[in-house]
Amino acid sequence: MNDKYIFSISAKNLKRRMRRSVLNITSIAITSGIFLFFIGFYRGTYIAMMRESFIQLKSAHVQMHSPAFDDKKIQDYVAKESVIKDYPPIVQKILKMKNVTGVSPRLISAGFIGNGREKLPVMVTGCDPELERNFGFINEALKEGAYLDASGGVLLGRKAADLFGFKVGDLCYVQAQTVHNTPNLLILPVTGIYETKFHELDKNTVFIRIDDANLLCDTGDSVNKIFVMLERMNDTGAAVSALEKEFGDRFDVKPWEYYAQALLEGEKGDGIFYAIFLTILLFISVTTIMGTMYVNVYERIREMATLRAIGWQRQEIFKLVVYESLAIGVIGSLIGLILGGIPTAYMTYIGFDYSKMTEMVSLPILRLISRPALYDPFLAVSVGIVSTFFGGLLPAIKASKMIITDALRVN
Amino acid sequence: MKITAKVLFYLKLGARNILKYKKRSLQVGVVICIGGFVMTTMGGFTDGMYDKLLKDMFEGTSHAKVFRKGYYEKQEISPLELSIEGYRGIIGRISSAGPGVKISPSISAGTVVSFKDNSLNLVCQGVEPYSGKDADLFPAYRTYAGSVREGRFFKNNSDKGVLISSYAARNLACGLGESIILFTADSYGSFNAVELEVIGIFKTGYKDKDENVCIADLQSVQGLVGLENAVTEISLYFNNLKESESFGRRISGIIRENNLEYMDWKELLGVFVWALKIGNIFNFIIYIIFIIVAAVGIMNTVLISIMNRMRDIGTFRALGFTLNDVSAMIITEVTLLGIIGSAIGIAIGVGLVYYFSVVGIPISDEMKDTMGSFLSSNRIYTTLKINFIVFPFFVSCLVPVLSSLYPLSLMRKMHIKEALGFL
């Protein structure tokens, strides 16, 4: 007896108890559909969106700074021990390294911007416009005005600009403490306004030229951090090793994960939640199938005994039952692809704007999106099929082990 | 009498059937148990935590605030030209409109605080922390007053000085009793400074308070910014939070006449309320998915159960039980399963939520920092509310009953003779 023949009988048997089959198919369809959605959603929102945004907008792939520099002590960002002098050759060396796509030396200090009367606390970020242009996000996020050029100026986020009513060309007071702990002030024209939707950048960060920053902080020609961007997230480990080898005696080299603890914790926590939720759904589906198959076997035990009596082998009876549950799995999973595919498509192409959350949490969680992979449908279908296989397994074993004469007597 | 006998009979029959068809009962029971557990724990871990966070936040904030129109959107830049002038008169009128309401005026200004060679950017809040005839401490300042580590909080509204956080004290390398200088641009556009004695050092645990704020007496800050008869906000606190929403309407005249703006707690907590809403929608979606999958599973099991007991059902009908009687028997059995399953699931869920409401869930420093305005310690706690027991119980009992409706409708369509096995 070939398997194709047995499978065709099993598939026909589904029609005998149509309602039951429909309910089981529905259960598997929903479970595999949700599975399909959640793997794409998790990959998209947590791995792609959050990590990529974090690296793009906050940490870059790797950061280097002097050992005296402490990220937690904002007031000491600009201190004699925490700045890096003679940074240009360092930058050039890093640019030549493998997988490095951009380097941004920056002088970051806590300060204020204002209009002469009111002021807003910000992180004043001095950067090299040419290096910065290819480095991060500013170019793409620029909405009004122009990028920083040789003449200087200040780039503000939309939210900061709106607070003061700044337009391109308006004069902006930029205030910070010098390295000698005295206040200093520069009045710079607003050259451009950017919008990233990340609150921390759009409200509490401004960009000026490094020379202006050095003038403001009286640090000569220094920076306090060197940001490094790589081709891919996975290159981080190798890049950190290479940088430590080259500069480890002078600087601390930190990967993005160091800065993204909270993000990774949240990712893990939510991942565990989704895993538990999906496991529970699977459990319910498997037990539903198992219950159904047990009853199907019980109702048809005389029939199966007859088949055994006329010459069917035990494994053929086993296959008859298992194939029936697999048929449910196949049909259910295929329907599940549609059920899960629709919200996945929506979240992939439209998504959900979550940027308001950045007002509350200083992580760039800008959008909830899905990023499906080609193999996701195969995974979802596999989950549906494997779970129905396990659902049908025990009843199939029971059916194959029946004693023919006892089963023929069942009323 | 008739109905009681019937109901008792249905209960007896239902209980016996549950015990006889153990596998099926277990299948339905386990699904309901998991359902009850999931709803209770999700409620406790999400709503419960949000509620606790909200409650904690209210300890340190106001139920409503009054600003000059346009001030709130720009409050981070402390626009002093948008201050409330003649605030004492306005407070008097608000007080008349709501005798039980606690009122406290304050003024905020961005300052550079310095001590010897060290300086720090801080928002300085000039406050009158005691309100009302009885001079009670305004609830928004309880957080500060309760977290003073050295020195004291203000004794009364005439007490002068400044309170700084331990973070600020460390950065400025100054201590109790020393004088610090607060330096800012005043409302005339020129720089001004005031020297104040540090009368207390606090540590609230909230990052945004500890790293960004210092508290001084109202008069000193008014002098610093050159606004002797003005404040930037008037905070209100009610006996019942809900009053905050209607009080705004009650004082709408005062607000309009003085070009002011009234914001209740929902508007003040803007993003948090939005995040709560999103969280609730997410929870709701999870519940719905779960209910659908569970309902399909239960429906399937009940359908099988009915079909396999068709002969019994036919016998009951032949003996004179109506369709409604037989339906009631099945619904009783399913409800009994629902009650037992959900009781067990909810009990386990309640145990878990209660455990974490006492012990708390540890979070890392990094996580705490990213949520600086909302978390004051390295542990977050769940809370147990009666909602998280009643609602899941009700739903967990209702879902199996609703799941049975379709199988019951099929049963009702069957002729007695078909049920008995006759063609």
Added chain:
Amino acid sequence: MGNIKVENVHKTYKLGETNVHALRGIDLKVDKSEFIGIIGPSGSGKTTLLNIIGCIDVPTSGNITIDGESTVNLDDRHLTYLRRNHIGFIFQSFNLIPVLDAFENVELPLIPLGYDGEQRRELVNDILEKVGILEFAKHKPDELSGGQRQRVAIARALVIKPSIVLADEPTANLDSDTGNKIIELMKHMNESLHTTFIISTHDPRLLDYIDKKVFLEDGRISRTESG
């Protein structure tokens, strides 16, 4: 109650795609307290006729009257009422509820009638004693033999003191000795309680016990014998 008239009753039902004419014009009169047998081979229409008389099924055409009242146009509620109050059933497979013991199975028909606990106890014990099964009152069906189960079924049918008892092949699942005893019991109940008994059977051994024999063949009455 107890007088039954069957007038030109036809019954056709669908089996897959085929129409099956189970009854083709049955005319029958049953008097009160009669002990009647409907005799015929498998497929002759015995069960169908019994189901129609017992208000479990409705004829395609024709009329059934019980004590002068036609049952064919009654709605489900009235038919249920009729069954509840006046008709007892004895099935071939006993149809006892497996989770209830003998006492509870016999008590079943009294519940919709609204008897209180004390009344039910009295009636059930009385009938259990009459059918000779009182000592097994607390036993569940799977703890009883075939004959004992059928006795329980008889007790259940008689506990409401019905006017009519319909027994569909009551001895088919019993050995001949037990079967004879059961028929004797039913005969005894018929004589002592004056209940009309209509029994369907294809077992020729039971013919001696039956007063009036109605022979069915292919949905028609082929002949009737009395005595």
